[in-house]
Amino acid sequence: MRTVTRYQQIINYYQELIKSGQLSEGEQMPTEEAIGTLFGVSRITVRQALDGLAQMGLIHKVQGKGSFVSSAKTGLQLDHLKGFSDEMRMLGRIPSTILVEKALITPSEVVAKALQIEPTQKAYLFVRLRCADGIPMAVEKVHMPFARFAGIDSEDLNTSLYMLLKEQYGCESSKAVQSIQAGAANSGDAKLLQIKTGAPVLCISRTTLDTYGQPFEYVQSTYRGDKYVLNVTLSK
Numbered sequence: 001m002r003t004v005t006r007y008q009q010i011i012n013y014y015q016e017l018i019k020s021g022q023l024s025e026g027e028q029m030p031t032e033e034a035i036g037t038l039f040g041v042s043r044i045t046v047r048q049a050l051d052g053l054a055q056m057g058l059i060h061k062v063q064g065k066g067s068f069v070s071s072a073k074t075g076l077q078l079d080h081l082k083g084f085s086d087e088m089r090m091l092g093r094i095p096s097t098i099l100v101e102k103a104l105i106t107p108s109e110v111v112a113k114a115l116q117i118e119p120t121q122k123a124y125l126f127v128r129l130r131c132a133d134g135i136p137m138a139v140e141k142v143h144m145p146f147a148r149f150a151g152i153d154s155e156d157l158n159t160s161l162y163m164l165l166k167e168q169y170g171c172e173s174s175k176a177v178q179s180i181q182a183g184a185a186n187s188g189d190a191k192l193l194q195i196k197t198g199a200p201v202l203c204i205s206r207t208t209l210d211t212y213g214q215p216f217e218y219v220q221s222t223y224r225g226d227k228y229v230l231n232v233t234l235s236k
Contacts, residue, residue, distance in 0.1 A: 006041045010049035018058050018069055029059055029067040070226075084130045084138065093132040099157045100139075100192065101127040104146060111143045114207045114218035122146040126157055129192050136193045136224070143218040171210050173217075178206035182225075189222045200225030 004012070017023040030038070032046045039046075050067055053059045059067045088095035107115065107123040115123065126142040142161065144152070148169075155164055165171040183203040190197040202223040207215050 006039060007045045007049040007052065010035060010039055010041070010046065011052045014049075014053055015058060023069050025069055027069045028065075029069065031066065084140075088132045094134075095160075096131045096134065097158045097160075098129040098131070099126065100129055101125070102153050102157065104153070107143065111218055115143065115145050115215050117145050117147075124149065124153060126153075126161075128157065128161075138221050138223040139189045139192050141220040143220075144216060148216065165216070171216055173208050174211045174213070176206050176208040178204055180204050183222070185222065193222070193224050195224060195226070 014023065014029070023029070029035075029050070032043050032050070035041075035046045035049070036043055050059065050061070054061060054067070058070055060070050061067050084095060084097075103125045104122050105125045107117065107119065107121070109119060111123060112119045112121070117123065124142075124144045124146055126140075126144075128140045128142065129136055130138045130140060148171075149165075152164075152169070155168065157164075162173060181203050183201050184198045185193065185195055185201045187197045189201070190199060193201075195201075202221075202225055204219075204221045204223060206217075206219045206221070208217040208219070210216050
């Protein structure tokens with residue numbers, strides 16, 4: 001039987017406390033001295049264990065302050081098309097939406113091209129803050145053609161937009177084309193997401209098509225980099 005090393009015992013112990021919620025997100029870890037006393041080991045062994053927990057993404061170190069429990073990351077699936085609300089429910093989290101802004105705009109060239117409308121035609125812009133368990137996760141800037149969805153701005157936009165489109169307009173998504181790149185949060189998005197300006201974010205642009213292959217939505221989303229990990233299933 002393989003003997004578990006002392007530093008691995010420390011890792012196993014705190015890994016279980018973090019995963020069970022007994023040590024919560026943002027909570028400070030005990031000091032190296034306290035951990036060393038608890039396990040009867042040297043500070044070198046404690047530091048080795050803390051390094052292991054950090055490499056696993058369970059804790060992060062703050063210079064001069066100590067170690068803290070890292071935030072759990074939500075898996076963002078890239079191989080299926082689901083709205084934010086459905087995605088969060090699948091993960092056992094409670095989704096919510098806050099409508100930040102709604103406007104009728106003259107679309108930019110990028111938006112008009114994505115929606116396949118003339119630049120002179122009007123488009124809706126809805127800025128929405130998407131949350132999971134009350135925690136801000138993403139800012140969405142949704143563009144939709146006015147002519148197709150005239151009056152949608154009077155509907156409740158604090159709920160699932162895809163459900164609203166399906167029930168009220170008979171519009172259902174079939175596929176989407178999206179691009180993802182790393183970015184830094186601007187001051188406006190940072191304030192909404194409760195992160196620092198310049199913090200790492202995922203910038204996702206998506207054009208969504210209906211069952212007839214017509215684009216009905218162009219979304220520019222900013223996702224918190226500390227809250228998401230991208231997952232994709234590849235098959236041959």
